[in-house]
Amino acid sequence: MKLSRQRPNPRSIKLHRTYSVEEAARALGVHKNSVRGWRQRGLKPIDDSRPVLFLGSDLRAFLEQRNASRKRPCRPGTLYCFRCREARAPALGMVDWTSTKARTGNLTALCGTCGTEMHRRARRDALAVVMPGLQVQISEGPSRLNGEPIPSLNCDMAKKD
Ligand SMILES: [Zn+2]
Incomplete structure (x- = not known):
């Protein structure tokens, strides 16, 4: 399969059908691992059953939001919901x-x-600028909010996929 170098187009997703990881990857021309990564960045499956299924409307909303958040970074003191x-x-x-x-990490709130x-990615030495006036709980391990480390996320002009 030839993988598209372009950003996946949310419009290739049909709102009213469900997609497995494989089906979503095929419809969007991305690798299955990309779809799995989106799940860790907030894309919610329909439920906990296997195989994992995503609702088309959720998938599309996630991708549209992701594209939008790349265009506009969040203001200081905010994260993208x-x-x-x-x-x-x-x-x-x-x-x-x-x-x-060593110096970078993820903000979670x-x-x-x-x-x-x-979620938002931030360098440790930039926390005072990114979250001015907020008390940021620093941890070198898993987040207390969800118990597992979170990979790179939304609001940060991320270039890589
Ligand atoms: Zn919200």
């Missing part, structure tokens, strides 16, 4: 930063508006 489809302030001003490498988990 997948559900609100807007940059939001963290609930209770609580933000976690978990290291992924709950949306102050709807409670959905939000």
Whole structure:
């Protein structure tokens, strides 16, 4: 299969059907691992059963949001909420930063508006600029919010896939 170098087009997804990882990858011209990665970045499957299935409308919303968040980085003090489809302030001003490498890591917070988990990549030495006035809980291990390390995420102009 020839993989597209272009950004996957959300419009190749039909809203009212369900997609397995393989089907989504084929429809969008991406590798299956990309689809698996999206799941870790907030794309929710229909339920916990196997094989994992995604609703077309969720898949499309996720991709549209992802494209949008690449175009507009979040303002300081906010993270991109997948559900609100807007940059939001963290609930209770609580933000976690978990290291992924020596100096970079992921910020995790709950949306102050709807409670959905939000993510943003940030360098450790930039935390005061990215989250001014907020108390950021630093940890070198798993996040206290969801118990597992989170790979790179939404609101950060990420270039790689
Ligand atoms: Zn929200």
